[in-house]
Amino acid sequence: NPGFTFDPSRNICAQITSQSQISRRLDRYLIHTLYNLSYSIEHLSMIATDIIPIDPFNNDDNQRINLSDHYALQLIINFRTRSRSHRSALVILPTIDKWSLIDSYCEHYDPPNNLWNLWPSHINLLWPFYDRNDCQDDQEDILLKLRLLLCQYSSFSIKINEIDSFVENNVIFMKCDEQSTNHLRQLHEQLAQSFSHCIRNSRNTYNPHMTLVQFDSQEKFNQVKPSLILNESFEFPVQYLYILQRPHDNDTTPFHIVHQIPLGSILQPIHYKQSNSVHIKLQEFFQTMNLYETNESYKRKQDKFQKLSSCFQQIFNKDTLHYFIHSFLPYGSFRIGINGQDVDTVFLLNEIKSMNNETTFDETLHQLKHDPNALNKYIYNLLETQINENFKDEIIYCMKIEALFPIMSILFNDQTKVEIFVQIELSECKTANDSHLPESIHGVHDIERLLVHIRLPPIFQHLLTYIRTWAQHVGLYGQAYGYLGGYAWAVLCAHICHKHLSSIKSLLAIEEFSIDGFFSLVEYFFSTFAQFNWLADPLCLYPKSYKPITYSERPTVYHRGSMRIISPSPPFHNAARSTKRSTRDLIIQGFQRVVQLLDSINTITTEDKLNALKQILELNNDFPNEKTESIVQLTISSENTDEFDSWIGWIKSRLSFFFSECEEACHYTFQPQSTIEYQSNKNKALYAIAFQVDSTTLQQSRKFTDCLQKFINQVNSFLNRTKSMKFSHKIISIDDWKLERMKRKSQRIKQ
Template sequence: MSQDRFQTSREVYHRIRWDPRFDAREFVIGYDAHGETMEEMPFGAFAPDGEIPWHRVWYFKRGHEMVWDRRERIDRLSSLTFKTSEEVVSPPPPPPAPTSEAAPRFTPLPLYRYNARANAWIEVEESVSTEVQPAPADLTFATFNVLFDLYDPELLATHRRTAATISLLRSADADVIALQEVTAPFLRALLEKQWVREHYFVSDGPDASTVEPYGQVLLSRYPFASLSQCVFSRDKRIIAGELALPGGSLWVATPHLTSNRDPVRAKARTVQVQALLEWTRSLGDSPDIALVGDFNFGDDAPEVQDFQKAGFVDAWTALRPGDVGYTFDPSRNTLAALMTTSGRRQRLDRVLVRSASGRLVPHEVGLFAEAPLSGPPGPGGDALFASDHFGLSCVLKRGDAPVQAPAPALPRATPRPLTVPLVRQSCLVIVPPEEVWAPIQALRAVHDSKFERWMPHVTLLFPFVPEDSFGEAEALIMEALQGIEPFEVMLSGFGYFEHSSDVTAWLRPDARPHGALEALHAALEKVFPRGEARGREPEFDFTPHLTVGQLPRAPAATIRRTLATWERDWRPIRFEVGDVCLTSKRGDGPFEIRRRVPLGGRPRSGASRSTPPGPSKTGRSSAEEKDVLRTVLSARGEWPSSETRQARQAVVGRLEALCARAGAELLPYGSYLLGTDNAGSDVDAVAVGPASLSLEDFAQALTRLVSDQEGPAAARFVADAALPLVKLSLDGVHFDVSYARRPEGVEPCPPTELLARYGERLDTPGFRSLNGWTDTRELLDSVDHEGAGAERFRTVLRAVRSWAKARGVYSHALGYLGGLSWSVLVAWACTNAPREATRSDSGLLAYFFETFSAWQWPRPVTLTAGTAGYRTSDRRDLMPVVAPALPPRNTARNVSRSTLQVLRDELSRAREVVRRARAEGTEAAWAVLFEPVDLEKELPVRLRVSVEAPSPEAREMASGWVLGHLTALVYRLEADRRLFARPFPNAAPEGPFFIGLSSRDPGGHEALSSRPGSALARTMDEFRASFQEWSHRPPGAVLYLELAPR
């Protein structure tokens, strides 16, 4: 038996947290909650030296495996880390020094790791690199040129790009990250991030000695046994290191070769390439090598052959032959367009692998950071990207036994081309499934003059062969598509083409994997050539697009502003491309589908991601778990029908028109913009108007316009609310419309620009109103670019919202959490959950409740880089859930001592219910989660608050005052520390309102007494007095407070 000392809980915690070989997200902590049973919390939710002391931590588990147990004296942590019977493979010797004094030399570099005790980045001791590491089955590499700001800082919006880039790198979740063009400020911002401090070794520290004026940085989850650099000039170098792993070393180097901007690029690049290849030769043939970085040459450069001759395989061409994979694309990236001198699209960033043993094999490769950043445009007025390059991510499989590396794909025999004359009465297209047409057709019906002639489509080839040749064409297409698998397309943004007389507006189809549409088009064009022999230009630049309309010619800024308005309300649509369609028109009729040819020779599945799937008919699986949960949610009305959604969109469109008549632009936000609204949801919106239109004038005009509408319509202006607004109902849809007035002299502009440039000149209600819209946009951007994705976010948010309403904790006004707060919490779970939890709706929902039932409040929950520094300030910060947009704001400031306890209790109940429901997998088990709270059971003593007034309007107004001041009443009640108050949702808008009162103090019965002079009686009298002093109190309105024992 081992005589080693038994580790303390503190030592185990810090070992799991700081040892890069462990993924802390896999662990849970068991602790004594002063109850009959132990409680558990996710590892990341535990606050060291916080509310739970170390002596109450009883065990650590990874999954279902007990790793450390105080009571049973179990400590298996070391067995998770080290192998006991393997010999440590000696690493190969370091590379010999070059023989020529003039040749570039590799010189040692220190390695840095964050030390929590010292609260600083420190150089790693040499002994760290000698530890045996567990053998990873695969390694993910990411490389990104982050674009320095030395030459054109005013055009690059570096502060925004830095925050976005660091967020993208976190999402890449790579084991090794290679960065180029890193500056000292960027490096220091990166080193401040907790995820970097917790998980990575870094090739440079806060002194930034290798990035002046800019340079490369390597980050690795595994420590380097050695690290060195080869310096060519003040800003050109190679950073290289050795990862000592079981079975042999892995050497990694990140180059940034001289770019085309350098006038002496040919000579300088030759020296750099020779030095890099000489370094790889010096290592011998046995070690595995990965070269990851910005090589600054395209596929037609002679250097490509140099690396091939040296035995390197390009991961991109090995895995995705025929896919261009441009990482520098001026046609798609405005920063690349700004930086380019040639306008050429090129694949500059690469992952090159050499593995003589066949142990290291490219498995997956793709691009990231392809989409423009959310928010206002860049300083030049165009969309802003994180960098002028796209990022490159690659997974390398690593096995103990040699495996066959992927050989370069052999070219397929090209199908013989069909040379019949092309006609404009036929076209080869992709047609989205009909279930996703509705929002596309809504746009086309208004803007597309060819709405009646065409179905929604992405053109592949036009003109095309005549219909009488479709039989022969179908056979050739089927042969050409044998090697092309179905892929996903997302319609997420807008673009346009300019013509002599008008402008064509279109939706951008983004394919996953990247380049799939271009590869499909290239395969088809070989069969149906487009060149000069067919009356076209030989260079045909294919731009995938789905036309939605035509616009009159106008300045580019005006067109972009119009498309930005469309995009603001657009919800991305995903669908699978499973076939291509041969279409034709006969006479004056519309184009119709005549034949479909499946991709990859397989029948089309018909699956679409735009709507929730029905229950699975297969055995139990994560997909079935998801379907059971969605079935229960659908039964609760959480998924409105497409007809209901279209009807609500039409009503919103009507209100937009009324606001325009009143002189303002309507911007819906909240659940409507998130895409999680249902048939009964209110629509939150802000109207933005000119300086000449006051709040009162806008409210009066809108109220009058709504009242004049046919059908059910009503509106009233609530002037004395904390945020003045117009409450209205139009065709059964309820709206809360606030107002923001542009400052004097400010022209119409997007709301993000209005806040960024003129926020200080806005009045407080206008500023707050616009923040509601920007919060929603920031939240959407977070879930679109990180973690589980927007679709899963929406499903889990629907589930959380339905649960919170059923349990009476969905209300900011009552002191719980409102819609924005719950959305932030769900978004946090989506972007921070481990991969296993994001594979199903139920898994992510379980992670949500596991995390927040054990969250160490008042530790803030923040979603964006700009709000990560939020600090609690006063007693209203009991449960800080911070809004995603700046300035940082706690969206849960109404939470009190009592309502915080209610939330904790309900989250703990939900955690247990979800555990059981996932185990049983039945609709009945899931339905328990949404059981309404029992008023009679939960409220033993109730304070009943009600109003009476001479008219329905006056009663509605008085009830609004009560609802707005109910949290103040709760705070007054809680001044007696013996009292516990639970506000309960009112059944009707006009009340009555109930607050459950109880005491957890042995002598608490006195606190529940309302006899004259008691603390409770005084609080009730003070609240009545506040109502009487209300300056806008309707004449004849009376407030009643009654204590009603059960």
């Protein structure tokens, strides 16, 4: 996005011609996408922004004017032909535990050095498939499109119950049972609609099968045909589809896995003794370090999500609505399948075209659609009422919280917390039969673009779990506190996985991803980001063929935040926009601290690497660090739990403004605490910010006093504040703060 091309605030001609004086992006390139053509944008910027003299012959006249009331756009774009190729396929692979069984039949039928040994055992879904160039267009039009389609399908099982043959081409194959065949045909039909140019002959019926051997003569085929017997049927789960590929210049190289695409909107959670995951020794390490979420915890979250889905379906359905469709979708940690504190969700209401009569509910929504705030409030109230009616005996509270953005927060009796963001999309010219999901769903498409970038989800899940745990332990986690939030850490891990993990030969390479491989990935993570030029460069998930724009050409979104970790999802927000110079430096020091640790210990043997991975997680949180001299301590309290969470959420949302003021107005360096410290009575909490100046200087600084007062005024402006919501602050020395903590700790021990 190069900015406004019609901009009365900067363009004199636009000021003259505009009645509203509203800046707009009126000029744009429209590119018609073709199935056999991919493209990448190399450069897009505004030109003709200069001003010229009104009277060029009068040197004394300084009046100048723009060339036009519109700025021009300059585009440099690279086009590539995208072709279907027999060297690329979209397939299902049987799980590793079935390989020996399948291989026994292959060895029985398959003569040595048969070309089919170049393929792993598989079931084709689309072959030939698109050649992938690892360009921007591939990710958007192939991988993301495929992943969003597969979100609609849950994992399923395939049962093989027979060995059969295709007489016309001398092929012997394993045949699926009727239920599996029907399931695969439904999936193939959807894939064929989305990738129609990969279908060679639409008149042929799709017959899913797993080829064992193709003979080069009918005579050999006839010799083997009488022995086509499957001794025992078997099943295997399908949790992923795979894109297989082989080089163009080598017919002897076997097909290898270039992408592992998960099924279902929620990834399978990583856990101990998980099949088709990383090496068992690495799983044992994660289990020992308590990095896996317990099965009970995950089931509680899954149960709440399913119950809420059913709850919303009661009022938002085809009987009550004809002109609107709703979706209830997970995002964040729960969607990725790793342990997170909350279940983050989005409730999406989308307007569609319909030939049916309006329902009463439709009429109400149509009346409110012209006032977005009123419509949003109405939906929030409706959801809150529905939740309270359905879960009145199961929840502690359900309320709207004004945090970084408004959310509905639900705390269940078992302490499971679900947060709901409401997104309303109006005036969509789509029918109920069309895909009703908009181009960007809050949190959802951000996650999906990561998943198509990482190639191998199980390894990414393990790396992200490890890195997040380290960041939390050392106090560098939390967007509200000026550090990196969960999504920013996920982008960093996705970047490392894409750069460090190349294509793999087979599924076995994932199961053999051991302590050594994981250590290399972790080491690469910290060395990469310890050396990265965070002061000048953004971190972007560009495909190889995408040329990053130069610093001067970057849109303003790149300049928000002291670190720039750009989301791969339009409009390409900075996922690290909450970082300040102080917190950026602390994060960089955190990376460097790990690099220094690894340089100081042996990392030669597997045991050495295992020990190093443990030591990284055992690094302490150095808040407050040795450079700080004073503390601003906030005390927050309320009489009941639901008010308390809302009160804390509001105060956390104000911290970023205070941090910015401290840096920009006072030029102070500070270290924010990365957690709210709840006290024993649960209705009181403390939060501290450490500064690199002494307490007397802070108290006597007029600029700092003004900044602090602005922060207090913002806190006090909370519209839903009750009399029981208390807030106070004090400025003390580091020594006094530590002494108070010791006293509180000793009191807790006595109790």
